[in-house]
Amino acid sequence: MTVIAQERFHGAADETDHEIERTQTVGAGAAAITLKGLEKSFGGNRVLRGINLHIPARQFVAVIGKSGCGKSTLLRILMGLDAPTAGELHFEDTDGGDTEANARIVFQEPRLLPWLSVADNVVVGLGDKVNRDVAAKEVEAVLSDVQLAEKAGDWPAQLSGGQRQRVALARALVSKPGVLALDEPMGALDALTRISMQELVNRVWRELGFTAVLVTHDVSEAVHLADRVIVLDEGRVSLDLAIPYPHPRRHGNPDLAELEGRLLAAILGTDGGR
Numbered sequence: 237m238t239v240i241a242q243e244r245f246h247g248a249a250d251e252t253d254h255e256i257e258r259t260q261t262v263g264a265g266a267a268a269i270t271l272k273g274l275e276k277s278f279g280g281n282r283v284l285r286g287i288n289l290h291i292p293a294r295q296f297v298a299v300i301g302k303s304g305c306g307k308s309t310l311l312r313i314l315m316g317l318d319a320p321t322a323g324e325l326h327f328e329d330t331d332g333g334d335t336e337a338n339a340r341i342v343f344q345e346p347r348l349l350p351w352l353s354v355a356d357n358v359v360v361g362l363g364d365k366v367n368r369d370v371a372a373k374e375v376e377a378v379l380s381d382v383q384l385a386e387k388a389g390d391w392p393a394q395l396s397g398g399q400r401q402r403v404a405l406a407r408a409l410v411s412k413p414g415v416l417a418l419d420e421p422m423g424a425l426d427a428l429t430r431i432s433m434q435e436l437v438n439r440v441w442r443e444l445g446f447t448a449v450l451v452t453h454d455v456s457e458a459v460h461l462a463d464r465v466i467v468l469d470e471g472r473v474s475l476d477l478a479i480p481y482p483h484p485r486r487h488g489n490p491d492l493a494e495l496e497g498r499l500l501a502a503i504l505g506t507d508g509g510r
């Protein structure tokens with residue numbers, strides 16, 4: 237795993253000592269996710285009705301489905317923000333042992349603290365058990381990963397919507413998560429900003445090596461970014477489709493367009509019940 241990442245870095249034009257240092261730990265903390273018979277009800281509303289999934293460490297999974305089908309509920313359970321009604325959730329380290337995944341989430345709205353600078357908003361992602369000097373170094377590195385190094389001292393109000401969302405991404409990444417959940421993080425961005433944020437998410441995923449679970453309503457975004465797309469319908473996985481193309485991907489690839497069509501048909505129920 238690390239070897240592949242190092243090859244990528246050696247091929248990169250802007251290689252620096254800082255990046256080489258990071259390759260040594262690429263993907264080291266990435267966690268696999270196993271869900272067995274996972275169910276969630278709110279009163280009589282059975283939202284998740286038996287989800288069985290194994291997501292290998294470092295895989296990028298997109299979850300799509302109609303509004304209200306339980307995508308955010310699934311992410312909240314992955315984050316430990318909500319408990320399942322039945323079934324099991326496990327995280328495994330790269331050796332297959334049970335682990336506590338350091339799972340982080342980015343929402344559609346950035347949820348920054350307006351009275352803190354960009355850098356201090358990112359520090360929040362480290363929790364309070366971190367030495368100040370270490371924190372400063374980590375924050376500087378992650379802000380440069382999201383191309384906001386020069387905005388460290390700015391207030392959130394001085395940033396564009398896309399930049400604020402990149403701060404939220406940096407805050408989630410600064411603690412080197414094993415699992416990163418993304419709940420429609422590009423949903424509120426304009427089309428061009430969305431494409432550059434997609435490229436950024438793809439690049440940090442390849443460089444930092446976490447397991448990614450992206451909820452999106454944009455089927456094209458799903459096939460562009462994910463190794464695998466899962467369709468949720470009536471509380472179950474109705475389609476689990478591999479997207480077997482190398483990253484980064486070009487927009488306008490006809491093979492991806494074909495997969496996009498299949499996924500749309502599955503969501504809209506126009507695929508003959510397959």
Ligand SMILES: Nc1ncnc2c1ncn2[C@@H]1O[C@H](COP(=O)(O)OP(=O)(O)O)[C@@H](O)[C@H]1O
Binds near residue numbers: 309
């Ligand atoms: N805390 C909650 N209490 C009661 N019902 C909830 C709660 N959270 C979600 N739901 C219900 O669960 C269903 C799925 O919601 P959600 O996971 O947000 O859907 P999605 O993200 O796919 O649009 C909806 O019917 C919603 O009303």
Ligand SMILES: [Mg+2]
Binds near residue numbers: 307
């Ligand atoms: Mg949702």
